[in-house]
Amino acid sequence: MNIETKKWEVLCSEEQISAKLKELGAQISKDYEGKNLMVISLLKGSFIFCADLVRNITVPVKIEFMTTSSYGHGEESSGKINVVADVSASLEGYDVLVVDDITDTALTMSHVMAHLKAKNPASIKSCVLLDKPSRRKVELVPDYCGFSIEDKFVVGYGLNFGDYYRNIPYVFNVTNEDR
Ligand SMILES: O=P(O)(O)OC[C@H]1O[C@H](OP(=O)(O)OP(=O)(O)O)[C@H](O)[C@@H]1O
Numbered sequence: 001m002n003i004e005t006k007k008w009e010v011l012c013s014e015e016q017i018s019a020k021l022k023e024l025g026a027q028i029s030k031d032y033e034g035k036n037l038m039v040i041s042l043l044k045g046s047f048i049f050c051a052d053l054v055r056n057i058t059v060p061v062k063i064e065f066m067t068t069s070s071y072g073h074g075e076e077s078s079g080k081i082n083v084v085a086d087v088s089a090s091l092e093g094y095d096v097l098v099v100d101d102i103t104d105t106a107l108t109m110s111h112v113m114a115h116l117k118a119k120n121p122a123s124i125k126s127c128v129l130l131d132k133p134s135r136r137k138v139e140l141v142p143d144y145c146g147f148s149i150e151d152k153f154v155v156g157y158g159l160n161f162g163d164y165y166r167n168i169p170y171v172f173n174v175t176n177e178d179r
């Protein structure tokens with residue numbers, strides 16, 4: 001599908017995202033006061049959300065990265081989570097917060113949480129910008145969540161369509177209507 005010729009429905013505007021980042025940042029800063037916070041950004045999807053989120057966190061934070069993949073270019077999870085690049089740091093003694101752009105089937109987040117728990121962090125929680133609870137294949141409730149959304153394939157603010165559109169500064173859905 002050529003999405004340039006279709007109408008885009010904005011689901012989370014830049015203003016809504018910016019307000020949500022302040023809320024999440026304040027809550028996380030309060031909850032992690034006096035703790036040893038390590039944020040792990042799941043690439044590629046969370047690179048924009050995580051970069052904005054950590055700038056709203058006021059307590060000391062160590063930032064690490066991990067790359068997973070399961071969707072490829074499609075709109076359905078392959079069901080197999082590939083750890084393309086594991087986190088390189090030791091997690092021992094850290095209060096880990098795993099940050100992702102979206103939890104959909106939750107296969108990615110549940111796989112990553114189990115994978116990282118085995119590395120003995122002091123604690124581990126999850127934070128996502130978007131949650132699609134209606135699509136779960138495994139039970140999981142993110143500890144921090146920006147927006148709960150309905151079952152629509154969303155694009156922008158880190159989320160891809162094919163290899164593109166991660167740089168669009170808001171979250172949108174491509175409709176079937178022509179522009
Ligand atoms: O809850 P799930 O159904 O597992 O879907 C969520 C995952 O899907 C996307 O990753 P993707 O595999 O597309 O890789 P990407 O981060 O490179 O976009 C997204 O960034 C999440 O990590």
Ligand SMILES: Nc1nc2[nH]cnc2c(=O)[nH]1
Pocket residue numbers: 071102103104105152153154155159160161
């Ligand atoms: N781009 C994109 N990736 C996803 N991965 C899981 N759900 C989605 C979605 O709605 N959009």
